């Protein structure tokens with residue numbers, strides 16, 4: 001039987017984390033690097049990626065790119081693969097929330113939300129899965145949301161993509177798990193990041209969200225570490241197609 005520490009081991013794995021310049025993606029990239037994986041962080045802001053690299057011990061590399069640029073995807077894939085070879089752990093944390101009310105949703109807002117939150121995780125995975133198949137092992141972690149199953153004001157485009165992420169996670173699991181590639185999603189509650197600046201800028205709203213959890217507080221970035229390492233390691237060998245809500249019990253009440 002594996003020891004408790006070795007089943008969570010990601011040492012020697014190659015991970016790609018999108019959204020590594022900020023928030024949960026940055027935290028995920030750090031957690032994987034500290035646990036011994038070689039990590040390629042992807043986002044647009046080169047300076048923030050460089051900051052992340054400077055503050056992170058371990059084997060790291062960065063790709064500064066706009067993931068919503070469909071035509072650029074093959075080049076981005078080459079850049080991701082260059083430093084350490086093709087990743088066998090893929091964490092899709094890049095995402096946006098335009099917060100447009102249903103009556104005011106613009107085509108631009110709708111299209112960029114669908115592109116980044118839904119199309120990118122699919123097509124980047126599709127591009128990197130063949131190498132995972134060759135190795136017979138892979139892990140894909142998508143980012144779902146409370147809005148995977150709940151409707152919030154101003155969340156129609158975002159919620160549509162996060163509902164989609166839930167179903168895409170199951171469909172990816174159906175397609176690739178028999179090749180050793182498990183796909184799951186983390187469904188965060190409320191975590192203080194750039195994405196949720198509007199939520200945490202309103203103390204009353206933040207307190208209401210905290211009160212809605214069973215635990216009685218909003219998320220801290222480090223709350224993501226354990227669930228992430230579980231889903232990226234052999235500890236989750238028989239777990240696929242699932243959404244692990246990391247929400248302090250928000251959806252339990």
Ligand SMILES: NC(=O)c1ccc[n+]([C@@H]2O[C@H](COP(=O)([O-])OP(=O)(O)OC[C@H]3O[C@@H](n4cnc5c(N)ncnc54)[C@H](OP(=O)(O)O)[C@@H]3O)[C@@H](O)[C@H]2O)c1
Pocket residue numbers: 018019020021022023024025042043044045046048065066067068092093094095096116143144145146187188189190191192193194195196
């Ligand atoms: N925070 C929460 O409470 C919460 C709750 C539920 C779900 N989530 C999900 O968790 C994930 C991470 O969110 P977060 O809160 O950490 O958000 P965040 O702090 O705003 O980070 C978003 C990341 O996405 C990257 N990104 C945005 N547009 C991009 C583009 N066109 N190309 C490449 N990268 C791009 C950003 O980097 P650049 O700007 O440098 O490109 C940034 O690194 C998202 O999928 C979000 O939906 C978050």
